[in-house]
Amino acid sequence: MKYLLIILFSLSFRAFAQRIDVLIIGVSHNYANYPKQDFSDIYRKIEKFKPNAFFGEFLSKEDEQNVMDYWCKKDNLNRINILKKNKDIHTKKLSKTIDSLKKLCIQYPENYSFKTDLAHAYYLNQDVSNAHYQYWKVMNHLKNIPDEKLQIYVDQLLSPALDTTGRSMKRLKTSEYALIAFPMMQKMGIKELLPMDCQDFDLNWGASWAAFDAKFETFRKDTTAAFKRELKKKLAKINQGFAKYDSVEKSSPKVTDWLNTNEASLISASGDFYLPEMYDMKNFPKEEMLSKIHWWIMRNEGMCNNVLNSAKKMGHKKVVVIAGANHRKYMQDIFEKMPGVKVRNINQID
Numbered sequence: 275m276k277y278l279l280i281i282l283f284s285l286s287f288r289a290f291a292q293r294i295d296v297l298i299i300g301v302s303h304n305y306a307n308y309p310k311q312d313f314s315d316i317y318r319k320i321e322k323f324k325p326n327a328f329f330g331e332f333l334s335k336e337d338e339q340n341v342m343d344y345w346c347k348k349d350n351l352n353r354i355n356i357l358k359k360n361k362d363i364h365t366k367k368l369s370k371t372i373d374s375l376k377k378l379c380i381q382y383p384e385n386y387s388f389k390t391d392l393a394h395a396y397y398l399n400q401d402v403s404n405a406h407y408q409y410w411k412v413m414n415h416l417k418n419i420p421d422e423k424l425q426i427y428v429d430q431l432l433s434p435a436l437d438t439t440g441r442s443m444k445r446l447k448t449s450e451y452a453l454i455a456f457p458m459m460q461k462m463g464i465k466e467l468l469p470m471d472c473q474d475f476d477l478n479w480g481a482s483w484a485a486f487d488a489k490f491e492t493f494r495k496d497t498t499a500a501f502k503r504e505l506k507k508k509l510a511k512i513n514q515g516f517a518k519y520d521s522v523e524k525s526s527p528k529v530t531d532w533l534n535t536n537e538a539s540l541i542s543a544s545g546d547f548y549l550p551e552m553y554d555m556k557n558f559p560k561e562e563m564l565s566k567i568h569w570w571i572m573r574n575e576g577m578c579n580n581v582l583n584s585a586k587k588m589g590h591k592k593v594v595v596i597a598g599a600n601h602r603k604y605m606q607d608i609f610e611k612m613p614g615v616k617v618r619n620i621n622q623i624d
Contacts, residue, residue: 294585296609296617297323298595300533300602301450302523312527313454319623320458320594327590328459329470329581330451331597332403332441337473339400344473345480349440350402356433357397368399379408386412386424394431403467406446409434410456413447454530455596468584470595472576475569482565489559496557508552515541534621539603546570546600574604582612 297320305311333341338350363371375392382388389408396405409432416425428434434443446452455467494505519541522532532538547567553560577597585593597605602619609617 300599306448344476346440486562
């Protein structure tokens with residue numbers, strides 16, 4: 275009996291120890307064309323949550339190296355080629371170089387040349403999430419305190435003006451990371467942005483999308499009067515939703531708050547997946563649509579598993595997950611079904 279109690283206590287303690295609290299924030303990938311945004315309430319909620327880790331929509335360096343192709347693979351490789359021409363570091367020396375530069379950044383926190391060097395080494399090591407974090411620190415510093423000598427060094431080593439496509443340095447400037455994640459990470463002393471993206475199924479996703487589009491074009495050519503009326507009504511409903519989406523993006527100082535509502539999630543999903551009530555319309559390519567949905571869910575499941583596995587491995591109990599708005603509802607639903615996970619979106623924090 276004594277040993278049974280010890281075993282039960284041990285199992286109970288282990289289950290408690292592995293519990294992970296997730297705060298998920300659905301975001302825009304580009305805030306450039308919105309009115310001036312007020313993130314103060316989001317910052318307050320993140321601080322109240324007290325996370326010990328942040329996850330972003332980036333591949334791990336291992337996955338970046340191993341996934342043969344996905345939507346921005348060529349862009350990332352192009353960046354590496356540019357940076358190697360600027361200053362190459364042998365692959366075998368990258369790990370030690372990064373460790374050395376991290377120590378120098380801690381020892382000399384006001385030396386932004388070291389942060390530039392660290393960003394460069396991270397990019398070469400295909401650790402884009404942390405390369406971006408270091409580049410943002412330098413970029414943010416230069417924005418507040420112009421320094422011609424430092425700017426020249428950044429341009430010579432990182433060539434940010436040439437990195438304009440994919441998850442680029444240009445895109446970073448008006449991204450969710452520059453405006454939400456990185457400022458809070460820096461304030462809270464969190465030193466690394468953990469990767470969570472999953473691109474294992476990107477080619478499947480692209481193929482299913484192409485197959486659906488081909489059949490959908492044939493579907494739309496039905497000239498039956500009743501069909502045309504019904505389709506027009508369904509498409510008008512989708513367009514009404516996106517008119518609301520556009521209105522919020524053009525007028526609201528708190529776009530992110532709205533992106534985390536169920537209303538926004540339904541509108542966003544209709545852009546990729548139309549309306550479920552359309553699936554049973556005559557000749558609608560339902561099989562191809564369900565294939566699209568399947569691969570989208572597989573990606574989101576992969577992202578959730580990456581968060582959970584990394585958090586457990588590193589002992590993180592409270593984590594913030596930053597994901598594109600169209601991921602938020604899918605990921606939250608998946609997290610809710612995972613044992614040992616408590617999940618809330620930013621609007622569910624007081």
